[in-house]
Amino acid sequence: MIPEYWQTDLETVGRWAAKCSRAEVRCLTDSAGGRPVWLFAYGEKEELHPAANYNSACGAHDVTAYLDRRRKKPVILLIGAEHGQETEGTAALINLISLLETGVDLAGHPNAPLCRAAGKVRLLMIPVMNPDGRARVKPAAMIGCTNDELRYWGQGTWLDGSLCRWPDCKKVHPIREAAGFLGGYFNDDGVNLMHDQFFHPMAGETAALLQLAEQEHADCVLHLHGGTNSVNDLLYTSYVLLEINEALRELSIRCNRRAEQENNSFSVRELPGRECGETPPSFNLASAIHHVCGAVSSVFESNEGIIDAPGTQQTYSEILRGHMILFEETCRMFWERQNQTR
Numbered sequence: 444m445i446p447e448y449w450q451t452d453l454e455t456v457g458r459w460a461a462k463c464s465r466a467e468v469r470c471l472t473d474s475a476g477g478r479p480v481w482l483f484a485y486g487e488k489e490e491l492h493p494a495a496n497y498n499s500a501c502g503a504h505d506v507t508a509y510l511d512r513r514r515k516k517p518v519i520l521l522i523g524a525e526h527g528q529e530t531e532g533t534a535a536l537i538n539l540i541s542l543l544e545t546g547v548d549l550a551g552h553p554n555a556p557l558c559r560a561a562g563k564v565r566l567l568m569i570p571v572m573n574p575d576g577r578a579r580v581k582p583a584a585m586i587g588c589t590n591d592e593l594r595y596w597g598q599g600t601w602l603d604g605s606l607c608r609w610p611d612c613k614k615v616h617p618i619r620e621a622a623g624f625l626g627g628y629f630n631d632d633g634v635n636l637m638h639d640q641f642f643h644p645m646a647g648e649t650a651a652l653l654q655l656a657e658q659e660h661a662d663c664v665l666h667l668h669g670g671t672n673s674v675n676d677l678l679y680t681s682y683v684l685l686e687i688n689e690a691l692r693e694l695s696i697r698c699n700r701r702a703e704q705e706n707n708s709f710s711v712r713e714l715p716g717r718e719c720g721e722t723p724p725s726f727n728l729a730s731a732i733h734h735v736c737g738a739v740s741s742v743f744e745s746n747e748g749i750i751d752a753p754g755t756q757q758t759y760s761e762i763l764r765g766h767m768i769l770f771e772e773t774c775r776m777f778w779e780r781q782n783q784t785r
């Protein structure tokens with residue numbers, strides 16, 4: 444039984460886009476399949492006039508040519524459903540939007556500390572980044588599904604009907620012509636936004652997202668994914684500065700400290716070494732976003748409640764609470780960083 448506060452379908456997102464009064468709402472872009480990608484923005488936009496793009500500012504040995512330190516509020520960008528079957532981030536963002544619009548989440552609960560923290564930043568939210576993938580996935584959540592069901596809705600099938608699975612689904616890209624059932628991972632052209640060609644993107648969705656992060660001078664970008672039975676795992680990002688992953692470790696520790704008081708937890712990992720090896724880690728969407736704006740950018744993997752996969756199965760409320768802790772601590776930490784650097 445899916446609780447009423449777990450709302451993840453495209454119609455619900457569209458209804459919130461139409462009725463929000465506190466957020467500035469706009470269609471960021473249309474997907475390959477012609478569906479709107481809604482962006483919700485809270486907190487005023489400070490007009491910046493950078494003299495250079497981020498890369499050139501780094502080349503000039505002066506990041507302030509792109510990053511204006513006098514800005515009052517940090518900019519946080521939260522992105523749900525880059526993969527359509529990973530509905531946890533969408534559920535969490537719709538609850539956060541409800542909280543900011545009405546003072547209560549979809550279960551009717553207030554959350555004053557989160558509202559206060561959110562008020563200190565410019566908060567950008569995209570509940571469904573990949574509406575084509577989301578439209579293809581019938582269940583509202585993967586909780587209670589088997590691993591094979593998760594793979595079917597996520598990576599889809601090959602032409603012969605066998606499951607594409609993870610990570611083999613990435614061996615053909617774009618996958619559309621090779622797919623029988625196109626999974627929720629992909630837009631209607633078969634592009635997995637996480638592994639686009641970032642220097643000349645195949646997907647308009649990817650191009651629009653990179654442009655948004657650059658124009659907004661995002662300080663932190665969280666890609667909200669599901670990671671089978673992962674528990675609140677803020678993944679380190681490849682090919683970025685050491686300081687970026689140090690910030691992610693600090694955020695994980697802060698979140699874990701909060702979560703442990705509630706019988707929940709966050710994964711806290713040792714910092715990674717330098718990228719190397721015959722098959723190096725991928726330069727993915729989280730890496731690419733960092734390189735257009737300098738943001739702390741990370742894939743957050745929440746639990747998906749899969750019944751026959753190893754690890755813990757969390758409940759709907761535990762999964763949502765993990766996200767709310769993450770959102771609050773992210774806003775607080777980046778506000779503190781902004782005020783320390785003045």
Ligand SMILES: [Zn+2]
Pocket residue numbers: 525526529668669
């Ligand atoms: Zn994912």
